[in-house]
Amino acid sequence: MESEASRKHPIEVVPPEVQRFVLDRIDSIAQLEAILMMRNSPDTWWPSSTLAERLYIADETCRAELDALCQQGLVRGREEHIGWSYRYAPSNGDLREFVDRLVYYYAHHLVPISNLIHGKPRTRIHEFADAFALKKKDR
């Protein structure tokens, strides 16, 4: 006998607020994996080169992805002599809770979450607006 969950459309098993969180805050699988990795040792400052290596992406790409996560208030960055390092640091309890829930759903429903992220329209027009941000936002 088929279970309820398998007869539903895959994305229905993920609650709408978690979907919304993913759509609003996470731009790529690399960002999601980075959060998971950093969350596993939350007190560690991860150098971006280490993260780039673990995520199999280029250093510059890694920096950009982590900066985006800083903008979203999920991660904090600091400049060290070897370059930038980042740490898992959600800026409030709600974000922390959403990440915890997301971790659960990503572990149990990987495909719907991945599809959600891949389905996001990829444009660069936000860079136009970013050009006018005169001061670097606090990390």
Add this chain to the structure above:
Amino acid sequence: MVIAPIVMYGLCMFTALLCAWLLLQAYTKTRYRLLFWCSVFFCIAAMNNVFLVLDKVVFADVDLIVYRYAVALTGLMILLPALILEKEV
């Protein structure tokens, strides 16, 4: 009301050049072509502002409106294709 034209000229130059500068800076960092063309547009807008002053003050007896519109249109014909084709980058 001599102040108003000076305000308009100064504000236009400041705003247009600021936009051109910020966009050019961002282009050098990100290589996002749209930013370059937008920067060019704002440079042309600043230049047109100079033509406005030339029209009203220096060559007050001649109407340069056709040239000013032509310059404005040139700027837009650089900006609009860039905006329309934005998805390429």
Add this chain to the structure above:
Amino acid sequence: MTPLAHILLGAVVMGDVIAALFFVRFWKMTGDRFFLFFSASFFAIAVSRLVVDQSIPPFGMEAFGYLIRILSYLFIIAGILYKNRGTRISGTLAPPSTVFPQEHLS
């Protein structure tokens, strides 16, 4: 004004309106209200060109047209101020009590 000038005026106004509409679209795409300021600026420039031109109504409002032009530049400045609201000049090391960044969708 010559007919050529009027043709060019029409083209330029149309171009400004189209640019304004693109910025409306960018706002819808990103949710960033910053683009609306640019949109307002281009709409205002288009309106100011029409008001300044003395062969189409409204007549005799050239000065008011230039005021609208000033408004269009103020929209851009307002947009830049909006973009930079709440940011602080940050040092290289963020202190523990740092205020965290704004919501991404503003």
